[in-house]
Amino acid sequence: MKAPIVLLVLLVACLARAEPPAAGWAPGPDQWNADDLEKDEALARIGDIAKGRAVYELCRACHLPSAAGRPDGSFPQLAGQHSTVLIKQMADIRAGRRDNPMMFPFAASLVDPQELADVAAYINSLCIPPAHGRYAGPDAATVVATGKVLYEKQCIGCHGPSGEGNKAKFYPVIAGQHYKYLLRQMVEIRDGRRRNANPEMVARIRHYDDPQLLAIAAYQASLVMPGAMCAVPAEKK
Numbered sequence: 001m002k003a004p005i006v007l008l009v010l011l012v013a014c015l016a017r018a019e020p021p022a023a024g025w026a027p028g029p030d031q032w033n034a035d036d037l038e039k040d041e042a043l044a045r046i047g048d049i050a051k052g053r054a055v056y057e058l059c060r061a062c063h064l065p066s067a068a069g070r071p072d073g074s075f076p077q078l079a080g081q082h083s084t085v086l087i088k089q090m091a092d093i094r095a096g097r098r099d100n101p102m103m104f105p106f107a108a109s110l111v112d113p114q115e116l117a118d119v120a121a122y123i124n125s126l127c128i129p130p131a132h133g134r135y136a137g138p139d140a141a142t143v144v145a146t147g148k149v150l151y152e153k154q155c156i157g158c159h160g161p162s163g164e165g166n167k168a169k170f171y172p173v174i175a176g177q178h179y180k181y182l183l184r185q186m187v188e189i190r191d192g193r194r195r196n197a198n199p200e201m202v203a204r205i206r207h208y209d210d211p212q213l214l215a216i217a218a219y220q221a222s223l224v225m226p227g228a229m230c231a232v233p234a235e236k237k
């Protein structure tokens with residue numbers, strides 16, 4: 001029953017006429033958290049969990065019903081992420097500040113700021129799936145230890161000692177996120193392809209080579225996401 005839904009959603013994603021805003025739009029140094037009425041409005045609203053569950057129907061095929069995403073890093077885990085981060089990222093994707101052509105038609109179909117608040121409240125009501133993608137190379141112990149040193153030197157001030165981020169400042173939780181997703185994001189941030197990234201972070205990540213980013217991602221994925229863990233295992237895939 002799940003496969004046809006996935007296929008349908010992917011088909012809609014491919015055929016959708018809605019196009020992301022033109023590439024080439026470049027943020028100024030303070031545009032990572034640009035003024036955005038929709039974002040401000042959504043942040044000010046109280047989300048309705050029941051309505052958010054209905055909105056989340058649009059998201060399930062990619063992010064999964066548990067909001068666990070996929071260990072292969074194609075889709076991030078959303079469960080456990082700060083509501084402010086979920087809202088900011090959705091608003092950024094809708095406004096073309098973060099490129100996400102696959103999700104864009106779905107993000108664009110939300111009708112108003114209240115729906116952003118509702119779906120964020122629903123995701124926040126979910127427990128955190130206990131399993132996620134980690135770095136599993138034979139050298140994992142060394143790589144994770146290297147990543148810890150780099151992380152604590154440059155990233156801890158914003159993403160926190162346990163990778164818990166900062167809800168008020170829109171700093172994402174990076175603990176317990178899929179390793180491959182984290183690595184892909186860091187490469188994109190370093191190479192200037194995640195245009196809504198915080199410039200202070202970009203300035204720090206810019207100096208890291210691929211093995212260093214791999215080590216940091218391995219360390220982050222080794223941390224446990226704060227919050228209520230699910231009692232039962234989420235979907236296996």
Ligand code: HEC
Nearest residue numbers: 013058059062074075076086089090100102103106107119
């Ligand atoms: C067709 C697949 C697809 C659908 C449907 C989809 N997304 Fe996504 N979403 C993605 C992908 C892919 C990414 C990661 C993009 C990247 O790598 O930059 C993403 C990223 C996100 C992020 C950013 C997460 C982070 O840690 O920064 C949020 C928030 C999000 N999605 C919420 C939603 C919500 C809410 C819905 C339903 C309204 C939804 N998505 C529907 C594919 C999808």
Ligand code: HEC
Nearest residue numbers: 154155158170171172182185196197198200201204205216
């Ligand atoms: C000045 C604060 C700050 C610092 C320092 C910082 N970050 Fe970030 N980080 C952010 C913010 C804000 C975001 C979300 C950016 C956005 O709005 O797209 C983010 C996003 C990320 C993401 C993507 C998370 C997701 O769910 O998509 C990763 C991975 C990440 N940071 C890693 C790092 C690493 C590694 C370092 C250290 C080298 C670092 N950050 C330093 C503020 C910071």
